[in-house]
Amino acid sequence: MIVLQHAALSTSRSSRTVLLSFVALVLAVLQGCAMSPNANPRDPWEPFNRNIASFNDGIDEAVVKPVATAYQHVTPQIMRTGVSNFFGNIADVWSLVNNVLQLKPAESVETLFRVGVNTTIGLVGLIDVASELRLERHTEDFGQTLGYWGMPAGPYVVLPLLGPSTLRDSLSLPVDSKGNLVGRVDDVALRNSLITLRLVDVRANLLNAGRLLDAAALDKYSFTRDAYLQRRRGLIKEQTTDVNSEDERYDLPAPGQPEVSPADSKNTP
Amino acid sequence: MTLNRRLLSQFLTASLGVMFLLSVPAARAAADGPDEMIRRLSTDVLNNIKADKDVQKGDVSKITAFVDTKVMPNVNFTRMTASAVGRNWRQATPEQQKRLQDEFKSMLVRTYAGALSQVKDQTVDVKPLRAGAADTDVIVRTEVIGRGDAVQLDYRMEKTANGWKIYDFNVLGIWMVETYRTQFAQEISARGIDGLIATLAQRNKSGSAEKKS
Numbered sequence: 133m134i135v136l137q138h139a140a141l142s143t144s145r146s147s148r149t150v151l152l153s154f155v156a157l158v159l160a161v162l163q164g165c166a167m168s169p170n171a172n173p174r175d176p177w178e179p180f181n182r183n184i185a186s187f188n189d190g191i192d193e194a195v196v197k198p199v200a201t202a203y204q205h206v207t208p209q210i211m212r213t214g215v216s217n218f219f220g221n222i223a224d225v226w227s228l229v230n231n232v233l234q235l236k237p238a239e240s241v242e243t244l245f246r247v248g249v250n251t252t253i254g255l256v257g258l259i260d261v262a263s264e265l266r267l268e269r270h271t272e273d274f275g276q277t278l279g280y281w282g283m284p285a286g287p288y289v290v291l292p293l294l295g296p297s298t299l300r301d302s303l304s305l306p307v308d309s310k311g312n313l314v315g316r317v318d319d320v321a322l323r324n325s326l327i328t329l330r331l332v333d334v335r336a337n338l339l340n341a342g343r344l345l346d347a348a349a350l351d352k353y354s355f356t357r358d359a360y361l362q363r364r365r366g367l368i369k370e371q372t373t374d375v376n377s378e379d380e381r382y383d384l385p386a387p388g389q390p391e392v393s394p395a396d397s398k399n400t401p
Numbered sequence: 402m403t404l405n406r407r408l409l410s411q412f413l414t415a416s417l418g419v420m421f422l423l424s425v426p427a428a429r430a431a432a433d434g435p436d437e438m439i440r441r442l443s444t445d446v447l448n449n450i451k452a453d454k455d456v457q458k459g460d461v462s463k464i465t466a467f468v469d470t471k472v473m474p475n476v477n478f479t480r481m482t483a484s485a486v487g488r489n490w491r492q493a494t495p496e497q498q499k500r501l502q503d504e505f506k507s508m509l510v511r512t513y514a515g516a517l518s519q520v521k522d523q524t525v526d527v528k529p530l531r532a533g534a535a536d537t538d539v540i541v542r543t544e545v546i547g548r549g550d551a552v553q554l555d556y557r558m559e560k561t562a563n564g565w566k567i568y569d570f571n572v573l574g575i576w577m578v579e580t581y582r583t584q585f586a587q588e589i590s591a592r593g594i595d596g597l598i599a600t601l602a603q604r605n606k607s608g609s610a611e612k613k614s
Contacts, residue, residue: 268551340519347512347608350584350600358583359575366553366574382490383483 148315152306155291159302174288175357181290185353188295197342200335214258216337219314219330221250221257223271226311230272234280239270271367274308275301279368288357296360435558435565436530439541442475443525450520459518465510477559477566478502484569485581486589486597493594501594504601505581511608523547525554536560 172178204212224247231240246262246269254261263269278300279285286299294305309315314330317323349355433441449471450456455463482502483490493501528542537560544551557569557576569578588597 344512344516348508350604351587354583354587355580358580362576362579363574379484380488381480381483382487383477383480386491 148306148309151309155302155305158291159289159299174361176287177289181288181357182353184290184292185356188290188293189352191293196331196335197339200332200339203332204336204339212333212336213260215329215333217250217254217260218257219333220260220269221247221254222313224250224269225313226308227270227272229311230274230277231270233277234272236270239272242267243270273301273304274311275304276364276368278304279364285361285364288361296356298361298364301364433564434530435532435539435556435560436527436541438475438565439543439556439558440525440527442472443527443543446471447520447523447525450517451522457518457520459514461511461514464514464517465507468506468510473506475565475567477561477568478506480559480566480568481505481578484578486585486594487582489589489594497594497598500598501601504598504605507605508601508608509577511605521547526551 175181224243228240228243228247231243246267249262249265249267250257250260253259275298283300285301289297289299289302291297291302297305314323314326317326345352345355449467453463453467456467479498479502482498482505485505486493486501490498490501523545526544526546528544530539530541532539539558541556541558543554543556545554546552553571553573555571556567557571558565558567569576571577585597588600592600
């Protein structure tokens with residue numbers, strides 16, 4: 133539930149302190165967990181993560197997903213698009229900061245134009261005029277900035293309610309939350325409504341992806357983890373690994389063996 | 402002597418003619434770079450999806466037929482499956498290997514049928530190929546551009562005697578083979594190759610029986 137990460141980004145200062153201490157506590161506990169012999173090197177805390185992941189799934193199934201599904205059924209598409217655009221614009225502001233921190237002039241300028249155009253012509257972000265103008269969105273958060281400058285991701289961590297993350301990205305959450313404008317709204321009721329709305333919006337946008345995940349994965353936990361880590365690496369490097377295949381060719385006979393299996397010579401229809 | 406020479410020359414001409422006929426398609430295929438091939442294939446697939454109502458409705462059997470005729474000839478699916486299964490592939494019998502391929506393909510089609518049915522007015526932008534002319538293993542990068550967003554879609558391709566074949570693909574930064582390798586490895590270590598086949602088969606059966614809203 134990457135979803136709730138967004139909600140956490142705009143809590144009030146005292147809640148932020150609570151959040152930070154909670155995250156620190158979780159990480160401290162994880163440090164003490166013994167590594168199992170079959171541990172995946174990128175996921176040394178797997179048993180713990182699995183527990184948290186199923187806890188998150190439970191809450192998702194019980195509360196978040198039904199609300200998001202209802203939201204999708206009840207609100208007209210145009211309104212939902214407006215909501216997504218509005219929050220996307222706010223996120224673009226923080227992306228601008230991070231693009232600058234990563235010394236990316238082209239992306240920074242483009243993001244600046246995005247925010248400028250969408251806030252003015254796009255009616256405070258409700259209409260995504262910038263995308264019509266082919267101004268690409270370059271989403272960046274502080275974890276990506278740290279990664280860009282060489283900080284390794286660290287172990288995979290599933291945060292309670294917040295979902296997949298890494299050690300580095302978890303520690304960046306407080307910084308991200310400072311960068312989110314919704315958190316600066318003074319009126320508590322309004323701020324909480326905005327947070328809830330954004331949460332529902334993000335979850336609704338992820339409903340299709342969730343269905344795809346259920347269909348594609350044999351084991352939802354490891355699929356989510358591997359996909360998340362790959363994607364995160366890709367976002368930071370902006371490019372996937374280059375021509376690989378240092379991988380062994382299992383479809384060909386092992387080196388030194390003359391026999392060719394009949395299945396190899398069969399060509400796909 | 403004369404008869405033999407005439408026969409010989411006729412035979413030579415005929416052979417040259419046949420060789421010429423056979424080589425023309427091969428030459429065309431060889432001249433097609435991998436990025437050009439992907440561009441043709443992507444445009445072809447998109448146009449066909451937009452024109453086909455059944456595919457848009459998510460009809461799985463129609464999509465499977467569509468994938469079999471249009472897409473699979475350009476894929477080295479054996480290599481894709483073998484890479485995902487890993488070292489256990491060599492321990493599998495030919496029958497197990499065939500079943501693995503069939504079930505894996507079924508699962509991929511069923512999974513991505515939903516994505517295909519969402520295609521409305523997307524276009525594909527093939528990035529310039531970053532590879533030497535003599536390379537036989539390349540990555541072709543493309544973007545599927547819809548309203549407001551661009552989805553990264555990359556292909557790993559190898560050059561074979563029958564032209565360029567896809568053996569891995571990447572959506573949104575996630576390489577398929579690498580992801581499924583972990584999935585399959587877990588299943589095989591718990592239940593063996595037959596267990597993996599059974600799990601895939603069972604998911605495919607229950608998946609097609611379900612109607613997802």
